[in-house]
Amino acid sequence: MKAVQFHGHGGHDVIQYDEVPEQPPGPDEVRFRVKAAALNHLDVWTRRGMPGIDLEMPHTPGSDAAGVVVDVGExxxxFEQNDRVAVSAGVACGRCEFCRDGEESMCVRYQIIGEHRPGVHAEYATVPADNLVPVPEGVDWEVAGSASLVFQTAWRMLVSRADLSPTDSVLVLGASGGVGxxxxxxxxxxGGEVYATASSEEKLGYAADCGADHVIxxxxxxxxxxxxxxxxKRGVDVVVDHVAGESWSDSLGSLAKGGKLVTCGATAGGQPHTDVNxxxxxxxxxxxxxxxxxxxVDDALSLVWDGTFEPRVREVVPMSEAARGHRMLEDREGFGKVVLKPDSEL
Ligand SMILES: NC(=O)c1ccc[n+]([C@@H]2O[C@H](COP(=O)([O-])OP(=O)(O)OC[C@H]3O[C@@H](n4cnc5c(N)ncnc54)[C@H](OP(=O)(O)O)[C@@H]3O)[C@@H](O)[C@H]2O)c1
Ligand SMILES: [Zn+2]
Known part of the structure; x- marks a missing residue:
């Protein structure tokens, strides 16, 4: 089968689409044929290499994919053959104090498929059965393959961590990206009134289509x-910031008294200037x-499957051109998700 791979960390030129051996599923795993997958900024970080994460090479990246089950472990x-499934990429140990508390994404041994372990940007993917969710009939593969990571992340940020209420106003930074x-x-x-930032008129138009009442x-x-x-002069109740860097102090400066800044990332830099006063x-x-x-994950994805939420597709890119997809994210080209499809599915 074919898989996106890199043999060492570096720029997008390290990405290849190689012939690799097929992996039969282990006893608790499922193998599925990938119909559609998607890029996340995480794929860029993983390709460049991150401190403390020592990957076995070659590495297949990818945290999002959906497809049809071909084989299940004993x-x-x-799940059984022909089921429609999508990946939910967080792998928790199930035993530590945080897992036992129902806080699996705080697991002390937490891993993400595609980041700490082999990913799913390939013709076939093998993952633990616990990392699959069923995809209802009628949901497009492009939707199923691109929603999971960003909708679960944004759902936890707003609904669980910021405890968003219907009267809370929200500012979303980087509204053109997957999480945004x-x-x-x-x-x-x-929530209540929604404000969104992005770097071009065109992106702001799409953000308004997604539900932003005010765009900046x-x-x-x-x-x-x-x-x-x-x-x-009041400010907003909640700021969603996955950008950090120079934007951090303006994010704090956008909050009303008692406001909440919720962050899941630092695309523009993780050591920003901050204003403790x-x-x-x-x-x-x-x-x-x-x-x-x-x-x-179930709550967020049920609202994707019923059409309440919809990942917007920037472009469908053949897996053999995955490097071009990575470049689109790094160059901040377009709005929403870059979908990858195995060339054999196009
Ligand atoms: N902790 C978690 O669980 C988790 C989960 C998902 C993502 N993340 C993190 O959240 C961040 C966003 O992920 P994503 O997949 O949504 O990324 P993405 O699709 O590439 O979107 C990033 C957006 O940020 C904006 N941006 C502002 N400054 C930027 C800069 N210096 N470089 C690149 N983009 C910049 C861009 O919009 P404009 O051009 O319009 O400004 C871009 O659309 C990443 O850092 C990712 O690692 C964390
Ligand atoms: Zn755990």
């Missing part, structure tokens, strides 16, 4: 000042969030 009871466009849709569905081109205006002016005086909360629990 202990697997939940999912967060806009969730905030629109669950942060390359033209300082968004914290814009939020102050749009909210009568503002945090204590305005009684702000800074909340970290990573992936989601299986229950949160």
């Amino acid at each position: 202990n697997v009871e939940r 466009h999912a967060a806009v849709q969730i905030a629109h569905h669950v 081109d942060y390359t033209e205006k300082n968004y914290a000042e814009e939020i102050r002016s749009l909210t009568g 503002r945090i204590f005086w305005n009684q702000l909360s800074v909340l970290g969030s990573t992936m989601a629990t299986p229950g949160e």
Whole structure:
């Protein structure tokens, strides 16, 4: 079978589409034929290499994919041949104090398929049965293969960590990215007024389609000042920030008294300048969030399967051109998700 692979860390030129041996499933695993997969920014970080993560090479990246079951291990009871499935990439140990508390994404041995272990950007993928969710008939493969990681992440950020209420106003940074466009849709569905930032008119138009009531081109205006002016100097109740870097202090500066900044990433830099005076005086909360629990995954994905939420496809890219897909994310080209399909499925 064919798989996206890299033999060492580096730029997008390290990515290949190689012939590799097929992996039969272990006793608790399922093998499925991939119909559609998707890129996340995580694939870029993994390809570049991250401190503390020593991958066996060659590595197949990829945390999102959906397809049809071809083979199940002897202990697997939940799935059988021809079932439609999608990956939920977080692997928890089930034994540590956090797992036992139902907080699987805080597991002390937490791993992500595609990051710490082989991923699913291939013609066939083999993953633990616990990492699959059923996909109802009628859901497009492109939707099934691109929703899981970003919708579960944005759901936990807003619904569980920020405890969003229907009257809470929300600012979503980087609304054109995978997590960002999912967060806009969730905030629109669950919360009050939604504000979104992005770097072009076109991206902002899509953000408005996803449910943003107000859009801000942060390359033209300082968004914290814009939020102050749009909210009568009050600020918003919740900021969703997966960008950090230089935006961090403006994110804090966009919050109302008692507001919550929830972060899951630091695409623009993880050591930003911060304003402690503002945090204590305005009684702000800074909340970290990573992936989601299986229950949160089910909640978020049920609203994808029924069409309430919809991952927007930037482009469908053949797996043999995965390097071009990586470049689109790094160059911030387009809006929503880059979908990858095995060339044999096109
Ligand atoms: N902790 C978790 O569980 C978790 C889960 C998912 C993602 N993440 C993290 O969250 C971040 C976003 O992931 P994603 O998959 O949504 O990424 P993505 O699809 O590539 O979107 C990133 C967006 O951020 C904006 N951006 C602002 N500054 C940027 C910069 N310096 N470089 C690149 N983009 C920049 C871009 O929009 P504009 O051009 O419009 O500004 C872009 O659309 C990543 O850092 C990722 O690792 C964490
Ligand atoms: Zn655990």
